[in-house]
Ligand code: HEM
């Protein structure tokens with residue numbers, strides 16, 4: 486643990502830092518040191534991004550909470566001031582249909598309410614048993630298979646794809662196909678040609694399945710969307726789109742929380758022992774939120790544009806200015822989380838912003854929490870001797886994706 | 899204490915239900931929050947405070963007397 490406490494917290498380069506800012510190689514799980522320095526000294530400040538534009542960077546927890554729900558702070562990525570994550574996003578914005586991810590209230594509210602049914606807390610809770618079964622079977626397979634093994638391929642990636650298969654209502658017999666093709670689509674290292682083909686197969690599969698569910702509905706999300714299609718509330722293609730979107734938004738994120746979460750817990754043996762020794766669902770739930778806070782895996786920041794002048798603190802954000810919210814910096818804000826650099830599974834962690842804040846806060850957060858509660862409550866108990874099979878320094882981290890991650894995680898037991 | 903829920907602001911995230919299940923529920927079809935208890939007892943104060951602080955839409959207000 487002491488190595489984390491000595492992680493650097495400075496390094497902002499010159500008056501206009503380039504965002505995203507680099508992490509310190511010796512502290513792969515900590516936020517970029519410069520964002521921590523900015524939060525202390527320049528909490529709302531301009532940065533430069535890939536296209537040369539200079540949006541505002543907001544790093545304090547309190548400022549993010551004040552701004553993200555503000556109706557003047559917009560998710561309209563057709564606005565010329567919008568601070569796109571990269572050139573690809575800028576290119577596709579004009580040809581992307583208006584979705585929950587690029588609209589504001591009241592349009593956003595309406596769209597989001599049509600897809601929110603499956604994520605209602607009481608309905609997600611019913612997934613606990615099927616998720617437990619999926620996790621138990623994957624652990625069984627792992628224990629029967631080679632040792633050491635890549636935790637990412639053997640466990641972390643299959644969990645969310647099988648859970649989303651379950652949620653959507655993909656028949657059990659097709660789970661292997663679903664898991665293989667979704668992994669290919671999302672695996673940044675897969676050959677682009679193969680990834681594209683897998684993506685096409687997956688969309689065609691969901692399209693076909695949606696037709697079957699229209700004829701013969703069950704209790705699942707695709708059947709529910711089929712019902713909305715029949716009622717004229719949703720187009721067939723929109724429903725297929727939404728199915729694919731859930732898969733994409735929920736796959737890598739959850740898998741990363743399993744892989745990086747395992748690294749973080751193994752680096753804090755006292756905390757891992759606390760988790761392993763507890764049956765208390767409250768402690769496990771809080772542990773999940775604390776690891777979410779600690780890792781804050783969405784590393785490109787939440788992006789918005791100002792639709793009007795906004796005065797905050799001693800700055801004025803002008804209409805048309807881009808705004809970036811760095812979630813990791815806010816989640817390590819000592820005003821809200823004292824000794825934020827400590828992973829402490831018992832601290833009040835619930836108000837972290839790893840899922841964002843405001844109306845766009847993660848649609849899948851209740852499902853993600855449930856999956857992680859089952860995983861963290863099961864994996865380390867069933868494999869108590871689980872350890873990294875290589876030193877952390879040899880792991881290759883993904884610094885470029887929207888979510889932080891690791892390319893492979895060899896573990897042994 | 900009195901709890902106020904601004905329904906048009908609600909984005910149906912269910913965070914209030916997780917924090918204070920005795921005070922909030924969600925509509926089955928779209929998850930919009932339902933206020934079960936407008937004047938909950940003092941024993942629920944901590945839960946309601948947490949609901950206020952985790953609501954992503956700032957749609958919940960607590961009026962303490
Ligand atoms: C631990 C895992 C996850 C993390 C850390 C995460 C993080 C986030 C964040 C930070 C946002 C806000 C983006 C913004 O404000 O612009 C978001 C939005 C979203 N997430 Fe997640 N997510 C996770 C899992 C999931 C899962 C499992 C699903 C679906 C099954 C999902 C679906 C979505 C969708 C659809 C949105 C867009 C919501 C909107 O714009 O209204 N996420 N997520």
Ligand code: SF4
Nearest residue numbers: 908909911912914953
């Ligand atoms: S926490 Fe807020 S936004 Fe979420 S359901 Fe409750 S009132 Fe609505």
